[in-house]
Structure formats: C-alpha cells, structure tokens
Amino acid sequence: MYEVISGCRSCGSTALEPILSLGQVPLADGLVDPSTMNGPDSRYPLDVVFCGECSLVQLLQTVSPDVLFDETYVYFSSFSDELLRHSRENAERLIASRGLGQTSLVVEIASNDGYMLRNFAERRIGVLGIDPAPGPAQAAEAIGIPTIRRFFGTELAKDLRAEGKRADVVIANNVLAHVPDLGGFVEGIRIILKDEGMAVIEVPYVKDLIDRCEFDTIYHEHLCYFSVSALVPLFGRHGLSLNRVEHYPIHGGSLRLYVGARENVEDSVRSYQEDERRCELTGSRYYRDFASRVRSIQADLLSTLRGLKEEGHSIAAYGAAAKGTILLNSTGIGRDLVDFVVDRNVHKQGRLMPGVRIPIDDPARLVRDLPDFVLLLAWNFKDEILAQQSEYRRRGGRFVVPVPEPTVV
Ligand code: JHZ
Numbered sequence: 260m261y262e263v264i265s266g267c268r269s270c271g272s273t274a275l276e277p278i279l280s281l282g283q284v285p286l287a288d289g290l291v292d293p294s295t296m297n298g299p300d301s302r303y304p305l306d307v308v309f310c311g312e313c314s315l316v317q318l319l320q321t322v323s324p325d326v327l328f329d330e331t332y333v334y335f336s337s338f339s340d341e342l343l344r345h346s347r348e349n350a351e352r353l354i355a356s357r358g359l360g361q362t363s364l365v366v367e368i369a370s371n372d373g374y375m376l377r378n379f380a381e382r383r384i385g386v387l388g389i390d391p392a393p394g395p396a397q398a399a400e401a402i403g404i405p406t407i408r409r410f411f412g413t414e415l416a417k418d419l420r421a422e423g424k425r426a427d428v429v430i431a432n433n434v435l436a437h438v439p440d441l442g443g444f445v446e447g448i449r450i451i452l453k454d455e456g457m458a459v460i461e462v463p464y465v466k467d468l469i470d471r472c473e474f475d476t477i478y479h480e481h482l483c484y485f486s487v488s489a490l491v492p493l494f495g496r497h498g499l500s501l502n503r504v505e506h507y508p509i510h511g512g513s514l515r516l517y518v519g520a521r522e523n524v525e526d527s528v529r530s531y532q533e534d535e536r537r538c539e540l541t542g543s544r545y546y547r548d549f550a551s552r553v554r555s556i557q558a559d560l561l562s563t564l565r566g567l568k569e570e571g572h573s574i575a576a577y578g579a580a581a582k583g584t585i586l587l588n589s590t591g592i593g594r595d596l597v598d599f600v601v602d603r604n605v606h607k608q609g610r611l612m613p614g615v616r617i618p619i620d621d622p623a624r625l626v627r628d629l630p631d632f633v634l635l636l637a638w639n640f641k642d643e644i645l646a647q648q649s650e651y652r653r654r655g656g657r658f659v660v661p662v663p664e665p666t667v668v
Pocket of ligand 1: 334338339340341433434480510577578579580581582583601602603604607622637639640643644647
C-alpha cells in the first residue's frame with residue numbers, strides 16, 4: 260500500500276538524513292464512515308528526511324494517490340471564508356496584472372470545488388479545472404466550472420496541448436507537495452503554459468513549519484516541504500524560472516511562487532535564497548532540534564488536556580482537518596479526552612476522525628452542549644473560528660490552541 264523512496268524526490272540523491280518520525284498514523288483525510296467500517300483503520304509509517312544535496316525536506320513513504328484522493332476524499336476548499344478571500348484577491352490581481360479577458364485560458368490544477376476558478380468564470384474568462392477527487396470535482400461542475408477528473412502530469416499536459424489548449428495562467432495551490440512524480444508535474448506545467456504565460460503556485464513554507472512547530476501539517480498527502488532554495492533547481496531542470504516569491508499567512512505560512520518559461524528573476528527570489536542560506540535552512544542543522552520540540556509540544560498538550568479532564572471539564576475539538584488527524588493520533592489524544600469534533604463541512608459531519616474514531620458533528624453543537632474547552636485542530640483559521648464562535652465564548656467556552664505551543668484563549 261505504500262513505497263519507500265530510494266532517492267530524493269527532486270534531485271535523486273541518496274544523501275537523505277532523518278529529521279522526524281511521527282510513528283504509524285492513519286491517512287489524514289481518511290475520515291471513517293461508521294456504516295461501512297470494519298476492523299481498525301490502516302496506519303502507515305510517517306518519516307521526514309532532508310536531502311543533503313538539494314535541501315528538499317520530504318517524506319520517506321509514498322502512499323498511492325489513488326488511495327489518498329478517492330471517492331472518500333471530502334476536503335472542500337469553500338468552507339473557509341479566509342481561504343475564499345485569499346483566493347479572490349489572488350484572482351483579481353492576476354486578472355489585472357496579466358490583462359486576462361474572454362480569449363484567455365486559466366487552468367487550475369487541483370481545482371477542488373471551483374473555489375478559485377469561479378472568480379475568473381464570473382468575468383467570462385476561459386477556465387479549465389483539473390482534479391481527480393470525484394466529490395469536489397462534481398461540486399465544481401455544479402457551479403459551471405469544467406473539470407477534468409484526472410491526475411495532472413506530462414501525459415495529461417500533452418493531451419491538452421494536442422487539443423490546442425495552452426494556458427495564459429496556470430494555478431496550482433497546495434498540490435505541488437502532493438505529487439509523487441514531482442518532475443513530471445513541473446514538466447507538465449511547462450508543456451501547457453504559453454511561452455509568455457505564468458504559473459502561480461502556492462506551497463506551505465518549510466521555514467514556517469519548522470519555526471512554528473506545525474508538525475501536524477506533516478502527513479502522507481504532503482510528500483514535500485519546500486524552501487525557495489530547493490525550488491529554484493527543481494523548476495530549472497524543466498526549463499522554468501522562479502521569478503518572484505511572496506509570503507502569505509494562509510495554512511500556517513505559505514509561499515506564492517511566480518514561475519515562467521521566460522527568465523525574469525526579481526529580488527524577492529534572491530533575498531529568500533540569501534535568507535535561507537544565512538539561517539542555514541539549506542543544511543540539516545536547521546532541523547536538528549525539531550523532533551525534540553515536537554515531542555515537548557505533544558507532551559505539554561497531552562498533560563494540559565489530561566489535567567482539564569481530571570478537574571472534571573468536558574473537551575470537544577474544532578476542525579476535522581487533515582492536520583487534526585495527525586495531531587490527535589501522533590499525540591495520543593483519543594475519545595477518553597475529546598468527546599466530539601465539529602466541522603462546517605457537511606460532507607465530514609457524521610463520519611469519524613481516522614484512528615481515534617472521534618465522531619464529527621455540526622459546529623452548532625458547541626453552543627448547544629457547551630463543552631468547557633475546545634481543542635482548536637484548525638488552528639490556521641484561529642481568527643475566523645474564534646470570531647464565528649463568539650457566542651460559545653461569551654457563554655464561558657474556551658479554546659485550547661495547540662501550536663506553536665499549547666495556549667488557552
Ligand atoms: P484546513 C488542507 O488540509 C487540505 P487541512 C490539503 N491536504 C492541504 O494541502 C492543506 O489544506 C494545505 C473546517 N472549518 O483547510 C473546514 C470549519 O469547520 O485547515 C476544514 O474541514 N469552520 C489539500 O484539512 C477544516 O476546518 C471554519 O470556520 O488540514 C480546516 O481544514 C473554518 C475556517 C474551517 O486544512
């Protein structure tokens with residue numbers, strides 16, 4: 260069910276040094292349907308390594324994408340207002356800066372439920388979504404976003420080009436890290452991009468992950484954890500140039516990469532490279548104390564929750580996020596501590612968190628049941644969720660935010 264890599268996912272080097280092991284954990288988005296479950300949920304080892312050659316941080320194991328993104332995959336992007344706002348701003352800037360109009364084509368890889376492309380379609384700009392997950396793809400089509408239900412790589416890119424389709428803009432948000440054939444994916448982008456076109460790619464930034472100890476964003480869907488230093492040679496190998504880098508707070512800290520076939524490298528790229536060299540992110544030393552910091556957050560969180568429970572408090576959790584599965588399972592937080600998880604995504608409600616099998620319910624239950632504490636699994640949307648739960652908080656409910664260190668708010 261999974262393979263172990265023998266060389267770096269980007270450069271092929273065998274100089275891979277271990278950084279962190281999160282043990283055997285279930286698939287982060289493998290929410291359990293109580294009506295069909297039988298036997299315990301499958302678990303897979305989760306080990307992170309650093310490439311001494313090109314500095315790419317990556318997983319040792321690859322679980323097949325067919326297993327990860329099948330009909331049970333119920334991550335829908337449109338359930339966060341903050342993500343929708345972030346995406347709309349990105350689209351509006353691209354429409355203006357690229358002069359996009361009715362004859363343009365915007366292709367989005369991992370277009371999910373159409374959360375991003377709808378911004379272009381509303382302005383009658385040509386759009387094409389690509390997403391293999393049936394549920395989200397169907398939702399996109401329901402709002403008029405044509406969606407190809409296939410995995411993206413050189414093969415699909417060649418098919419599209421043979422049909423005469425080439426993109427003015429390729430958008431690929433939170434998908435580069437998900438691809439086992441990294442080179443094939445980047446090559447595919449080069450194939451479908453017009454010579455003057457631009458690919459706009461968002462990836463979580465490995466520096467934020469390490470600095471803020473966001474260990475729960477490590478899971479089998481995320482095969483790579485990118486720095487600018489590791490990305491420049493990756494694009495370069497496929498005739499693409501990383502021309503600009505911007506930083507955004509979304510998903511705990513992400514980079515937006517502007518990539519083109521034409522080389523036009525701006526200062527932002529050089530300044531990230533210099534900064535990463537200066538702080539030694541390009542060497543394994545940067546990652547040396549990461550595992551011990553993770554263990555200490557886990558121990559701290561577990562003792563906080565156990566302490567609350569011993570004092571007679573009830574505890575729920577907010578956000579049936581992929582990262583929630585990892586936090587709960589790798590820390591050992593089960594039904595003995597957390598009674599239920601709430602999530603706005605109706606496709607997640609009624610299911611169980613993988614491994615720990617905690618039931619998922621509607622957020623309205625917080626005000627109804629008034630648990631004393633809520634563990635915030637979707638900590639990346641802290642401001643949005645705290646604002647939305649003002650009534651629960653007004654009635655005395657408190658949130659436990661797990662990272663960068665367990666805090667009660
Ligand atoms: P969220 C996702 O991971 C999916 P996840 C994916 N693996 C990826 O790469 C990363 O993002 C970057 C819910 N919610 O988005 C919605 C509310 O209920 O942080 C989600 O189920 N109410 C492709 O799953 C969950 O919380 C709200 O008000 O870790 C958040 O999951 C809000 C804002 C969210 O990512």
